[in-house]
Amino acid sequence: ISIAxxxxxxxxxxxxxxIKRLLAYSGIGHIGFALVGLAAGTERGVYAVLIYMTIYVVMTLGTFAAVLMMRRQGRYVETIDDLAGLSRRQPMLALAFAIFMFSLAGIPPLAGFFGKLYVFMAAIEAGLTPLAVIGVLASVVGAYYYLRIVKLIYFDxxxxxxxxxxxxELQxxxxxxxxxxxxxxLIPGPLLATAQAAAAALMP
Structure with missing residues (x-):
């Protein structure tokens, strides 16, 4: 299921x-990444999944808030091409959106990178190295469409x-x-500690 x-x-x-359809499909991919951690079947795997899903929820909330703030003549943008040149008109909004795209792509040192790192490490520690490798390859493919959006925002x-x-409220x-x-x-401690406690409770 994870690989699929x-x-x-x-x-x-x-x-x-x-845009929304792209985010929906990418969401399926992110669920697959989370399942890599569950496939480990260990406390470490559950710990990684909790971290990953928390980070994913934050990235997704920010992304949809940004999309809802993008309008032209009162209409919400619908297609990726509608994002062209956003940095020239709304530089701060473009910067925030680019941050979310880079993080969803798993670019270090943003939170999304660490989310994927934790689940892949949990899989490797459980002897599921091939699954982790497939996850890395899928992440590379996924990075393409996130970076394509950043290119449109800044260079078109x-x-x-x-x-x-x-x-x-959206801002x-x-x-x-x-x-x-x-x-x-800079301050991963609170999330890591909470995830560790929750994982220990779920996997006694």
Whole structure:
């Protein structure tokens, strides 16, 4: 199931042009990565999954908050091409969105990298090295469509101007999630300790 989810999510997302559909398929892939940790069948594996899913939820919340803030003439953007030139019109929004894309792709030193590292290490420690290798390969494929979005945001010319973001609650969610994704490497202790305690309780 883990391999199927990673493969479906990674390869199906490549051909998507609709933003929400792309994120949905990539979500399937991320569930596959989490299942790598569960496949280990160890406390370490459960620990890794709890960390991974917490980080994934934060990245996804931030990503959807960013998408909901992107509008042109009152309409929400629908396709990846609609993101072209965002950095020229809304540089801070573009920066936050790029952070989430890099983190979802598993680029170090962002939180998403460590989430994948923990599940792959749990699999290797459980003797599931081939599964971890497949996970790494799927992650490389997945990085393609995330980095393609960053390229559109920063290097393509905008077709038309973006509306100015006006929803304070979305800006708050975006800001908090971006800080958490960036700051995980500096203060990972609370999440790691909570995940360790939960894993110990679930795998006595």
């Amino acid at each position: 989810s990673m493969a479906l999510g990674s390869f199906a997302a490549i051909g998507q042009t609709n 010319a905008p077709a038309e101007a973006f509306d100015r973001p006006d929803r304070v 708050a969610v975006l800001g908090v999630c971006a800080v958490l994704v960036l700051g995980f490497i």
